[in-house]
Amino acid sequence: MKKTMTVNISGIVFHIDEDAYRKLDAYLGRIRRYFASETGSEEILSGIESRIAEIFREKKQDDRQVVTLEDVNEAISQLGEPSQISGDNDDQSEGSRHEKDHGFEGEAPKRLFRDPENKYIGGVCGGLGAYFQIDPTWVRVLFVILFFAYTFGLVLYIVLWIVMPKARTISDRMSMRGQRITLSSIEQSIKEDLRDIKKNLEDLSRGNV
Amino acid sequence: MNLENTKAQMRKGILEYCILAMLKQQEAYASELIRGLKEQRLLVVEGTIYPLLTRLKNDGLLTYRWEESTSGPPRKYYMITPLGRDFLGELHKSWQELTAAVNELTTLD
DSSP states (O other), X not given: OOOEEEEEETTEEEEEEHHHHHHHHHHHHHHHHHHTXXXXXXXXXXXXXXXXXXXXXXXXXXXXXXXXXXXXXXXHHHHOOHHHHHTOOSHHHHHHHHHHHHHHHHSOOOOOOBOTTSOSSSSHHHHHHHHHTSOHHHHHHHHHHHHHXXXXXXXXXXHHXXXXXXXXXXXXXXXXXXXXXXXXXXXXHHHHHHHHHHHHHHHHHHHHO | OOHHHHHHHHHHHHHHHHHHHHHHHSOEEHHHHHHHXXXXXXXXXXXXXXXXXXXXXXXXXXXXXXXXXXXXXXXXXXXXXXXXXXXXXXXXXXXHHHHHHHHHHHTOO
C-alpha cells in the first residue's frame, strides 16, 4: 500500500506516489535554482513542466493510473539534469555547481534579524555581523565612523533598527545565523542558553561571596 | 582542452541554427522540435531545447502563440520572426563557409 497525491502539472491533474512526487519536486527545484539568473527562467521551467506533463500523459492514458517513481526517473533522464541541459560538462563548473548545491542543502536561507543577545543599542550591528558572518565589533566600528563622518550613518542605523525584526524565538535566532532548524539544532541551542544562564548565576554568586 | 565541453558548445550553436531552420519551414511546438532533433541525434537530453528557445525568443528571433491541446497541456507554437529569417540567412552563410573551410583543412592529409 502506498500513499498517493494529486498534483497539477501545466494544468493537467495527475495522481502521483508520494516518493515520486518528492523526487519530481526536488528535480524542478534544481532546475529553478540553476536557471534562476537567466532572463525568462520562469519560461524555461514552465516549458520543462509542460513536457513532463506530456510524457506522463502519453504513458497514463487511463486517468486512474498512478505516476510512479520509475516514471519520474525516466522523465528526468529524458529531460536531463541542469548541467546536462546547459551542456556545462567541464569539470570545474560541474564541481563548483555541485558545491553550491550542497551548500544549499546544508544551510538554511539566512534572514536578517536584530540580535537582542549581542547589542549595545538596538542589536542592529550584532544582527548584521551574524548575517555576514563577521565580528559585530567591526560592524560597530564602521557605524561609529559613519556616525561621525556623515549624518547618513545615524539615519541608516535608525532605518535598519526599524526595518530589521528582533530575533525573538529560537528559530528566529537560528535563521539569523543561517542554521537549519531541526530538533537537534534546537536542542543544541537550548543547551547553550542553559550553559550561559548557569555561568551568569555562578558569576553572580561568586560576586556575592 | 576538454573534448566533451567543446562538443557541447558546438552542439549548442548548431542546435540554434537547426531550430531556426526548422521553424522557417513551418511553425512547431517544443515536442515537435524535440522529435525532429532527436531523429537526427542532435539532442542528448530534451531539456536543452527550453533555454535555447527562451534565448532565441528574448533576442527577438522567435515568437509564439498558445494553442489548446486535446491530449495534453496547452502548446506553445513557435514561429520565426523577420529578424529571425535575416539571422538564419547569416548563419547559413557562415555555416557554408565554415564547413567548406573545415573540409578543406581536414582532408589535407
